Amino acid sequence: MSDPGYDADEIMTVAAARQLKNGMVCFVGIGMPSAAANLARLSHAPDVVLIYESGTIGSKPDLLPLSIGDGELSETALSVVSVPEMFRYWLQGGRIDVGFLGAAQIDRFANINTTVIGDYARPKTRLPGAGGAPEIATSAKEIFVMLRMTPRAFVAQLDFVTSLGHGSGGKSRAKSGARGRGPTRVITDLGILEPDPESHELRLTSLHPGVRLPDAEAACGWKLARAADLAETPAPTAGELAALRDFKSRTAAAGAGRPK
Amino acid sequence: MAEITSLREAVGALIRNGDSVAFEGFTHLIPSAAGLEAIRQGKRDLGLIRMTPDLIYDQIIGMGLARSLTFAWGGNPGVGSLHRLREATECGWPRPLVLDERSHADMANAYAAGASGLPFAVFRGHIGDDLPKVNPAIKRVTCPFTGEELAAVPALNPDVAVIHAQRADRKGNVLIWGILGVQKEAVLAARRSIVTVEEIVDELNAPPNACILPSFTVGAVCPVPHGAWPSYAQGYYKRDNRFYKAWDAVSREREVFQAWIERHVLATSDFAEFEASLKAAAKETAHV
Numbered sequence: 001m002s003d004p005g006y007d008a009d010e011i012m013t014v015a016a017a018r019q020l021k022n023g024m025v026c027f028v029g030i031g032m033p034s035a036a037a038n039l040a041r042l043s044h045a046p047d048v049v050l051i052y053e054s055g056t057i058g059s060k061p062d063l064l065p066l067s068i069g070d071g072e073l074s075e076t077a078l079s080v081v082s083v084p085e086m087f088r089y090w091l092q093g094g095r096i097d098v099g100f101l102g103a104a105q106i107d108r109f110a111n112i113n114t115t116v117i118g119d120y121a122r123p124k125t126r127l128p129g130a131g132g133a134p135e136i137a138t139s140a141k142e143i144f145v146m147l148r149m150t151p152r153a154f155v156a157q158l159d160f161v162t163s164l165g166h167g168s169g170g171k172s173r174a175k176s177g178a179r180g181r182g183p184t185r186v187i188t189d190l191g192i193l194e195p196d197p198e199s200h201e202l203r204l205t206s207l208h209p210g211v212r213l214p215d216a217e218a219a220c221g222w223k224l225a226r227a228a229d230l231a232e233t234p235a236p237t238a239g240e241l242a243a244l245r246d247f248k249s250r251t252a253a254a255g256a257g258r259p260k
Numbered sequence: 261m262a263e264i265t266s267l268r269e270a271v272g273a274l275i276r277n278g279d280s281v282a283f284e285g286f287t288h289l290i291p292s293a294a295g296l297e298a299i300r301q302g303k304r305d306l307g308l309i310r311m312t313p314d315l316i317y318d319q320i321i322g323m324g325l326a327r328s329l330t331f332a333w334g335g336n337p338g339v340g341s342l343h344r345l346r347e348a349t350e351c352g353w354p355r356p357l358v359l360d361e362r363s364h365a366d367m368a369n370a371y372a373a374g375a376s377g378l379p380f381a382v383f384r385g386h387i388g389d390d391l392p393k394v395n396p397a398i399k400r401v402t403c404p405f406t407g408e409e410l411a412a413v414p415a416l417n418p419d420v421a422v423i424h425a426q427r428a429d430r431k432g433n434v435l436i437w438g439i440l441g442v443q444k445e446a447v448l449a450a451r452r453s454i455v456t457v458e459e460i461v462d463e464l465n466a467p468p469n470a471c472i473l474p475s476f477t478v479g480a481v482c483p484v485p486h487g488a489w490p491s492y493a494q495g496y497y498k499r500d501n502r503f504y505k506a507w508d509a510v511s512r513e514r515e516v517f518q519a520w521i522e523r524h525v526l527a528t529s530d531f532a533e534f535e536a537s538l539k540a541a542a543k544e545t546a547h548v
Binding site: 030031053054055056065066067068069070071073074075080081082083084086087088091092111115120121122123124125126127128129130131132133134135138139160161162163164167173176177178179 | 444
C-alpha cells in the first residue's frame with residue numbers, strides 16, 4: 001500500500017479530536033487524550049472548554065503540556081480552582097459533558113485498568129494507578145477512551161478494574177449508581193469502537209483507511225463484534241494534519257529552547 | 261505563629277521518624293528541596309501521603325525511608341514509570357512498601373475532611389472499581405435523606421504537611437497562586453507544617469480572595485529559592501520537563517540511582533549545593 005501521508009498515531013488523534021463537538025465541556029486526561037482535545041480546539045471546535053484535574057478551567061495551551069499541571073495550562077485558563085473544588089463542584093456536580101481517558105487495558109464492556117498487570121499484591125507490572133479516572137468515569141455525561149489496539153491492551157479479562165465502563169454489560173452500569181452514559185466511543189489506531197445499545201459490548205463501527213478487518217480482529221483479545229454498517233474513517237484532512245503537526249513542532253521547539 | 265527558619269532546622273525539628281508526612285504539590289510547587297532534606301537527614305519509616313507521588317517520592321522510597329504510601333497516581337507524567345516505586349511494589353526493594361491506594365476524588369475529599377475537623381469524607385465515587393477490594397479503608401454509607409449509597413473514607417490528618425509556595429511575609433503569612441492542588445487542605449489538616457517559599461517579602465499585596473495560609477496555621481516558613489525545581493513556581497520559573505525525562509534513566513537501575521543520591525544529595529549540605537552539584541555533573545557530561 002502507498003504511503004497515506006500520515007501515521008497511525010496521527011489518524012488516531014484526528015479521529016479522536018473529531019468526536020468532540022464545539023462548545024462541549026471536556027475533562028481531559030493526560031497524554032493522547034490531551035493531544036486530541038487540543039487538536040479539536042485548534043481545528044473544528046474553538047469553543048470546546050478544556051478542564052484539567054489540576055484545577056484549570058478553560059485552558060487554551062499553545063504548547064502540548066507534558067503533565068496535567070503544566071504552567072501552560074494555568075496561565076491560559078479562564079480560572080484555576082483547587083483540586084477538592086474541581087472534583088466536588090465541577091466533576092461530581094455534573095458539569096462535565098465528556099471525560100476523555102487513556103487506559104493500559106480495556107475489556108469488551110469498556111471497563112479500564114491503569115492499576116496493575118498481574119496480581120495486585122505481587123504485580124507483574126505496577127502501573128501508575130487510578131488518578132482521577134474512577135470518578136470521571138462515573139460522573140461525566142459520557143466517556144471517550146483512547147488507546148492503541150493490541151492483544152495486550154484489549155483483553156478478555158482485566159487484571160484490575162480501575163474505572164467502570166459498562167460493567168458486565170446489559171443494564172449493569174445503570175444499576176450501579178454511576179452517573180452518565182459511560183464509554184460511548186473507544187478510539188484506537190486501527191478504528192473506532194462503540195457499545196451495542198442493548199448488550200453494551202463494544203463493536204467495531206469504523207476502520208481507519210488501509211486497515212483490514214482481520215488486522216483489528218487479530219489485535220483484540222476477544223472475538224470482536226462489528227456493526228452491520230461498518231464504516232471507513234475519513235482520512236485526516238490537510239488542515240487537521242497541519243494543525244496537529246504545528247502544535248507538536250511548537251511543543252518540541254519550546255522544549256529544546258527551554259532554559260535550564 | 262510561623263517561625264521563619266532554615267529548611268535544615270525545620271525538617272530536623274518538625275519531621276520525626278515514623279511520622280505520616282504529606283509532601284504535597286500537584287505538578288506545580290512540588291516541595292523538592294524539603295524532600296531531599298528529609299533524605300539528607302535520614303528521616304525514616306515515613307508514612308508518605310500524596311495524591312500524585314513523583315520524583316521526590318521515588319527518591320525517598322528508593323532510599324528505603326518509607327514504610328507506606330497513600331496515593332492515587334504514581335508516575336512520571338508524560339514520561340512513564342517511577343522506577344523506584346515500581347521496584348518497591350514489584351520486588352519489595354529496598355524494603356516492602358504498604359500501599360494505601362485511592363483515587364484523586366477520594367484523597368481530595370479526605371484532605372478536605374481532615375481540614376474541616378471531620379472524621380470522614382463522603383462523596384459519590386468508587387462505583388464499580390476494584391479499589392475497595394484491595395483497600396478496606398474505602399467503605400460505603402447510605403445518605404439519611406435520599407437513601408443513595410455513597411463512598412466514605414477516613415479523613416487524612418498527616419503528622420506533617422510540607423508544601424512550597426511563592427511568597428511569605430515577615431510574619432510568616434503564606435501566599436500561593438496558580439495551580440493550588442490540595443496544599444491548603446493538607447496544611448490545615450496536618451498537626452505540623454513546613455512551607456518553603458521562593459522569597460520573603462515585606463508586603464504580600466494579595467487581593468482579598470487570594471489563597472493565603474495565615475501565619476497561625478503554619479509551623480515553619482523556610483526561604484528556599486528554586487526549591488520546587490524540577491517542578492515550577494508560577495511567576496518564578498518554568499517546569500524543567502527535560503529533567504523529568506532525564507530522571508527516567510537515573511532511576512531505572514538501583515546502582516545509578518544510589519550513586520546519584522550519594523553524589524548530589526548526601527554529599528551536599530543544602531539545595532543550593534545540590535543544584536550546583538548537578539550543574540557540575542552536566543558540564544562533565546558535555547565535555548565527554
